[in-house]
Amino acid sequence: MKKVLITGGTSGFGKACALYFVERGNYCIVTGRRTERLSELKDEIDKKFGPNKIEYLTHDVRDRESVFKDFEKYDDIDILVNNAGLALGLEPAFDTNTDDWDTMVQTNISGLMYCTRAILPGMVKRKKGHIINIGSIAGTYPYPGANVYGATKAFVKQFSLNLRSDLQGTNIRVTNVEPGMSESEFSIVRFKGNSKAADKVYENTKPLTPFDIAEIVYWATSVPDHVNINAIEVMPTSQAWGPFSITRDE
Numbered sequence: 012m013k014k015v016l017i018t019g020g021t022s023g024f025g026k027a028c029a030l031y032f033v034e035r036g037n038y039c040i041v042t043g044r045r046t047e048r049l050s051e052l053k054d055e056i057d058k059k060f061g062p063n064k065i066e067y068l069t070h071d072v073r074d075r076e077s078v079f080k081d082f083e084k085y086d087d088i089d090i091l092v093n094n095a096g097l098a099l100g101l102e103p104a105f106d107t108n109t110d111d112w113d114t115m116v117q118t119n120i121s122g123l124m125y126c127t128r129a130i131l132p133g134m135v136k137r138k139k140g141h142i143i144n145i146g147s148i149a150g151t152y153p154y155p156g157a158n159v160y161g162a163t164k165a166f167v168k169q170f171s172l173n174l175r176s177d178l179q180g181t182n183i184r185v186t187n188v189e190p191g192m193s194e195s196e197f198s199i200v201r202f203k204g205n206s207k208a209a210d211k212v213y214e215n216t217k218p219l220t221p222f223d224i225a226e227i228v229y230w231a232t233s234v235p236d237h238v239n240i241n242a243i244e245v246m247p248t249s250q251a252w253g254p255f256s257i258t259r260d261e
């Protein structure tokens with residue numbers, strides 16, 4: 012039985028990871044801002060797998076004080092899944108809402124930093140642990156409108172590598188999971204509740220599912236202790252790169 016802390020467990024990848032890890036005999040602590048969703052997930056897990064398999068914490072990962080206070084008592088986490096995150100908007104950089112940029116930076120970068128910093132000392136003390144960061148293909152490959160979102164995931168990529176350097180000799184593993192298009196609430200959030208625009212993203216194609224990601228996250232934590240999967244980049248078979256875009260004179 013491993014103790015798994017998953018941020019952003021109210022939907023999508025985080026929720027799927029909680030269900031996946033609990034089903035395989037692990038104990039999960041999930042976080043998010045929507046208490047009702049967290050409570051529903053606990054009910055679902057209690058019903059399916061029995062009591063005492065999951066607990067939850069309501070907080071915003073951007074709130075440094077809350078994160079450190081809430082995580083203070085968890086000095087025995089085996090796996091931290093830094094999943095909470097979001098994209099807002101798909102406008103070009105000259106036309107974006109700068110509040111959206113701030114929110115993405117504060118959530119995907121600062122929030123992930125706070126959670127990591129709060130949990131790491133317990134892992135280092137026990138010389139045991141695994142940090143799974145949820146990056147994105149957007150952290151490697153550019154696309155129009157990804158501007159700050161992609162840049163926050165590039166941070167996650169480099170932070171993951173730098174963590175490995177700092178954690179050399181501690182036995183702690185770090186993995187950056189970098190998914191491509193996956194159907195969750197991600198696009199509803201990106202398009203601010205416009206479900207028509209969100210549905211269009213997944214129309215007539217087969218995206219990855221949160222279950223696919225949970226399976227990958229679980230696998231990365233299940234390889235022998237002496238094996239560190241540095242990064243996993245995964246896309247649906249239906250997604251690939253297009254040609255370079257060239258501006259031509261009329």
Ligand code: NDP
Nearest residue numbers: 019021022023024043044045071072095096193195196197
């Ligand atoms: P969802 O929107 O379904 O889930 C996002 C989760 O993050 C929710 O549980 C949400 O909880 C939580 N979250 C967002 N902001 C905060 C915050 N400030 N504090 C605490 N929790 C927060 O999307 P996905 O499951 O798809 O996304 C999960 C991660 O995967 C993100 O980091 C995303 O960038 C990344 N990703 C997604 C891809 C996709 O195509 N779907 C592909 C590649 C990466 P709540 O709202 O209750 O706080």
Ligand code: 8X3
Nearest residue numbers: 147148149190191192
């Ligand atoms: C989400 C994947 O391609 O929509 O991180 O940016 S993508």
